[in-house]
Each structure stands twice: as structure tokens, then as C-alpha cells.
Amino acid sequence: MKVVVVGGGIVGASSAWQIAQRGHEVTLLEQFGPGHKNGASHGSSRIYRHGYADDYFVSLAARALPLWQELESMTDTALLELTGAVDHGDPVTVNPRIDALARAGLEFEVLEPAAAHMRWSGIRFDTTVLYHPAAGRLHADRSVAASVAAARLHGATVEYETPVREIVGTDVVTDVVTDSRTYSADVVVVAAGAWTSAIAPHLTLPPLVTTQEQPAHFVPLASEVKWPSFVHHPGAVLKTVGIYGLSSIDGVKIGEHGTGPVVHPDSRDFVPRPDGVQRLVDYAREWLPGVDADAAEPLTCLYTSTPDSNFAIERSGNTVVAAGFSGHAFKFAPAVGELVAHLVDG
């Protein structure tokens, strides 16, 4: 089967890998160059974790783990470092995650805040602390590049600087129109992130809202301190919004989840809002004794969110769409690619 994948972020690249691995003739079309910073998948770090209350997401993370490891060995690239992950904060939010990890048979520990601080001295902990070791950080840019490389190893063609202008005909054979040529496909996969509704207006999707998010990196004060990936849930001691964080080669990254301004992906300004940066500085000063809170290096990135933060992965005619990843899909990407490949196969 001829399959065209529109979008070379982590979801399109993972899908191209998984579909090509099943023997299909895959062309991946990306409007920008390799490693571009205009979408959702760039940078040095993303959290990988199982810490969800919903069994489906726990199982999707579990499915992704061996696929990440397969990708590492196939491309001889280090992608995933298992540093462990911590959820802390309001027990109303943390306890269902403890229950879900128990149901899944995953290893975890529940600690008192003081015991957790003894172990991870860079973080001050709030109320209930859940730790699970099968978690950590992915290198984002390397993961996208490795997924593209895996697709190519299985025969995929990858075209950069090739914006898809139109998808024509959605029943039997579809034409995918670019400036230089038209590709004909048996199945088209739309993995276009914030641009999904623009390129696939024929699809019925949940409303997708694009926001410009702005995490920041902070310099750690001591290189020997260990950092798990962490999510601080609001409601108990923390009275502001929740915060996620992890260490990376660029420092300790923290961010609010989905609080950025609504933007259009082609006309956003890439400028972090000072009030949002100030909130991260205030958080670091209060909760992260292991970083220099005065030296924030903000960056921007896009979320494309559905109303309930669940994903839109579905098939309509011969179009498969994978969108609405709501700021939390990187960890699952190879497993999402596998779901997309199943939809391509019918």
C-alpha cells in the first residue's frame, strides 16, 4: 500500500517508522527542515512516565517502553534515560495514580515528604509522594531524528521543506498536493499537530486549541544531585497551578501545563510572557532548592489540545488522523505510531 504521512514531528515520524516496518511504501512530508522549532516536538527533553490515573494511558506508556528501547538499538542512539519519576501534591490527585500503578503491577514506592527530600535534595516535597522507577527522560530532538532514521531503514522516503497544500479525494485513492508534485496514496496519515484542522478540514475532530507554552531551564546548583522527572499536583500545599519538571543537558526544566495563550501556529511570536516566567521563578525559589532560581532561560513550544486532553487517533475513509496530543504524548509516541499503523492496515 502507498501511504503518505503528513507531518514530521514525533507522531508523524513514529507513525512513518511503524507503517514502513509493516512493509508499506511510505512517504513522509514535512513542511519545515529537520529539527525545526515551530511545532511541539523539539528540544532536549520530555518526561517518560507511567504516572496516570487512567489504566489506558498506563498501558500505552508500558507499550511504548520496549518500542523506545527497540528504536535505540535499531539506530544506535541513546534516547531514554530511566531516572525514575515522582508525583507529589494533593492526595486526591496522587492516590488514583498509586492505585493505577498497583493495578498494572508496576513497581512503586510511597514516601513521606522528608524522606523524599533526603533522596532528591533539589526538590522540596508536598504531602503524598509517589515514586516509580520505570520512568525518566527522553531526548526529544534525538527521538524525532531516530524515528525518521528508523522509517528510512524500512524504506520510507522523507521530504523536508515540503508543505502539503491540499488533500484531494478521500474515498479510494487520495492525492496529496505539494508545490513541487502530487503524491497519490491509498491511505493518508495526518499528523500535522497545530496545523491539523487547516490541512484536513474534511475530518470531524474534537475542537483543537493551540497554545504557546513556555517552560524554562534553571541551572542546577550541584552537579552530583540526582533529579527524577517530577509532577507537582496542586490542591494540598501548592495553591497555584501544577508544575512538571525534569533535568536535562540544558538544566532543570520546569513548566506549567497548558496555561499559555491561544495562538495561530503561523503567526505566533515565540516570545515568552514575563508574568509566566515570573511564576516559574517564584515556584523554583519556593520548591526547588537545588537550582539557581534567578537564572531562568525560557523557551516556547506548542500544545494542541482537545477538551478532555484525550487524543484523536482515528480513521475516516482512507484518512487516518493522529492529533490533539494535549501536551502529553511524547512518551507514548512509538505506541501511538503502532496504533496509527493498525488503522492504516484497517
Ligand SMILES: Cc1cc2nc3c(=O)[nH]c(=O)nc-3n(C[C@H](O)[C@H](O)[C@H](O)COP(=O)(O)OP(=O)(O)OC[C@H]3O[C@@H](n4cnc5c(N)ncnc54)[C@H](O)[C@@H]3O)c2cc1C
Ligand atoms: C513545552 C512542552 C513540553 C512537553 N513535555 C512533554 C513531556 O514531558 N512528556 C510528554 O509525553 N509530552 C510532552 N509534551 C507533548 C509532546 O511534545 C507533544 O504531544 C508531541 O510533540 C506532539 O507531536 P506532534 O507530532 O503531534 O506535533 P508536532 O511536533 O507539532 O508535529 C507536527 C508536524 O507537522 C508538520 N506539518 C503541519 N502541517 C503540515 C503540512 N501541511 N505539510 C507538511 N508538514 C506539516 C509540522 O511542521 C510539524 O513538524 C510537551 C510539549 C511541549 C510543547
